[in-house]
Amino acid sequence: MAMKVFVITSQKGGVGKTTICGHMGVLLSRLGFRVVLVDTDPHAGLTDWWNDREAEEPQLLSVAFDALANSLELLKNSGVDFVIIDTPPQVSDGIKDLVMLADLVVIPSKASRHDLRAVRRTVDLVEDTGKKMVFVLNEVRPKTRIEGEAILAIAQHGKLAPIIHYRQDIVTSMIDGRTIQEIAPRSPGTAEITSLVEYLVKQVGTRLPNHSGKEAVKRGGKQAITDPSTQVTAHSGTYLPAPRGKKGSTKGTASSVK
Ligand SMILES: Nc1ncnc2c1ncn2[C@@H]1O[C@H](COP(=O)(O)OP(=O)(O)O)[C@@H](O)[C@H]1O
């Protein structure tokens, strides 16, 4: 299957970019897909979460921002199914370059009129690139009125994905590098995340196999990839991750977006 790249972006912080990246990555890798997460946020939230994580999958790519396009080319030839790129909360040329790499741009937002208005500049930036975008309403509070008018306005620019409600299990699970699926597999929150991921991969032409409970495929140790250019082997269809520091002592090096 051809590798697909998701860029999760929004100029607003705290809307669920990192949460969606982690959850999407775990869900897809547990289904047996080969997933690489990329953290381009200098605050390195995704990298911190990944460093706290015991499980081997998904893998994390640490690469200098200007080398990212090149690294993606190499990953493409190495059997990777999905690349999920987390971004800092900004609108910049750097973000535009990242968006250019996407098969699908995912824009999370909370559901209030104020929050939706705040993603306007991100929407403009993505529109400039002509890339397909999808909105995810996240942290929707039960019994809160979703502001239909604002949502309709934003939805003129892209599709609306299945919504994610506020779920305390999401917060709890991420504290030690996990996801809601791993601490509460049968919860409504896990069902929502599964629907979301199913929807997002469908947008890039992939259907999920019908066995979400499947265990992670073991692939030789949890290690961050630091420089795929030296490690990708086109013949074997695999890449060998570089050794990473002792758990807990080494932070991944997320590159910053200029
Ligand atoms: N659906 C949700 N329910 C509850 N808490 C959430 C949800 N989505 C995100 N959060 C929490 O909100 C905070 C910000 O999320 P994060 O993914 O870091 O946002 P961003 O990457 O956009 O800055 C985190 O503490 C995260 O655990």
Ligand SMILES: [Mg+2]
């Ligand atoms: Mg983040």
